[in-house]
Amino acid sequence: MQFKALLVSETADKQFVPQVVTRELDELPAGEVLIRVSYSSLNYKDALSASGNRGVTRNYPHTPGIDAAGVVEQSSSSAFTPGDEVIVTGYDLGMNTAGGFAQYIRVPAAWLVRRPTGLSLRESMLLGTAGLTAALCVAKPEQNGLAKSADPLLVTGATGGVGSIAVALLSKLGYTVAAATGKAEQADFLRQLGAQQIVSRQELQDGSDKPMLKERWGGAVDTVGGDILFNVVKSLRYGASVACCGLTAGIGFNASVLPFILRGVNLLGVDSVELPLAVKAAMWDKLAGPWKLDNLDELASEISLEALPEAIQQMLAAKVAGRFLLNLA
Incomplete structure (x- = not known):
């Protein structure tokens, strides 16, 4: 055939x-x-x-x-x-x-x-690996105590596949979402997905030479890596977590132990490739049920x-x- x-x-x-x-x-x-x-x-x-x-x-x-x-x-x-x-x-x-x-x-x-029941084949691929990864990037911080608060949750690379779904998913779940992007012309797109604040990529790049930055985020999903990732780590509220799943801004960053030992923050790695099948199935069930995006x-x-x-x-x-x-x- x-x-x-x-x-x-x-x-x-x-x-x-x-x-x-x-x-x-x-x-x-x-x-x-x-x-x-x-x-x-x-x-x-x-x-x-x-x-x-x-x-x-x-x-x-x-x-x-x-x-x-x-x-x-x-x-x-x-x-x-x-x-x-x-x-x-x-x-x-x-x-x-x-x-x-x-x-x-x-x-x-x-x-x-x-x-899974509740998700068509077409809808499953509207999500795809990006949606599965975004769901994992929400689930893992929630397992580490992520809670709704006045502090926004930051999503970097927000116009990308994982980032855009993460914005929509966090918004659906009732979090205040700040979307970071280098594409200022896509601000309306991000607001339609549920972002309440737009942050420029340049703003997140500033301060890479400093060991700590002002507490700003109640948690984060980082899809880009590099120094942007560690600037996010340095800007987390006390005890908050960032889920890391991407590397478009680089595989390395200028790091120190200070955010971890002074603010007790968490850097959580997320992989969706070699994940056990049972975990994948559980995430798909969430995306087809309580986490299904409208x-x-x-x-x-x-x-x-x-x-x-x-x-x-x-x-x-x-x-x-x-x-x-x-x-x-």
């Missing part, structure tokens, strides 16, 4: 070219479950894979796509039968295993979460497989606000 897929190939002059091609099912990797993909979504990691980043994908030609939602076509696992609706995020999907930017994928059964469609633009290469270039050029939903149905 033939199907369409985005295939990224390396040319003789070491350029990486994404093209929509026709593939055969027997070209897919081994796996217990064959899935007809209905929807996927575009993440920054996908854009890196599509541009030849060897830290994400080692071998080419390759089909990126770390997210997929669809219907089981074939299964050698007793856990799934044809017709089951499932979600796949993370693990090796789209990194070194052919990913969700295709009409079919074949994966291990241990990567699959059943679509404004999901405001978070994403729907595109076709043919429009995906242009969307990838926009993401690499940092010209994207919100999410791209890939419709493969």
Whole structure:
């Protein structure tokens, strides 16, 4: 059987070219479950894979796509039968295993979460890895005592995939949200998601040379890393936490122990890739139930497989606000 897929190939002059091609099912990797993909979504990691980043994908030609939602076509696992609706995020999907930017994928059964009641396949990919990560970035601080107070919660990189969903989710849960961005023109977009305060990226970069900054935030979700992350740490209220999940501003920062021993703050790492499947399923249940967002469609633009290469270039050029939903149905 033939199907369409985005295939990224390396040319003789070491350029990486994404093209929509026709593939055969027997070209897919081994796996217990064959899935007809209905929807996927575009993440920054996908854009890196599509541009030849060897830290994400080692071998080419390759089909990126770390997210997929669809219907089981074939299964050698007793856990799934044809017709089951499932979600796949993370693990090796789209990194070194052919990913969700295709009409079919074949994966291990241990990567699959059943679509939770209350969330359609389309809605699951409006969220995707970004939504799952945002939910984890809320759940982990709540487990460490995050409480509603007069102090706003800060979200950095707020126009990105994780950031925009984090803004919407925190607002839904009743927190006062401050959204930090380098895209001043997207202030109205962030306010529509529930942000009550807009903070410039430059404002968060100031003070990197100081060991402590004025207490300002009741908690934070950081999607960018670098010195911005540690400036946030230095600005947390006593006992507050920041969940860290991104690195677009860098993997290192100028740090000291002072915020930790003088204010008792917490730096909480968040990973959504190798997370145990039971934890992923629990987060999806929250996103389909008490944490379900009313404004999901405001978070994403729907595109076709043919429009995906242009969307990838926009993401690499940092010209994207919100999410791209890939419709493969």
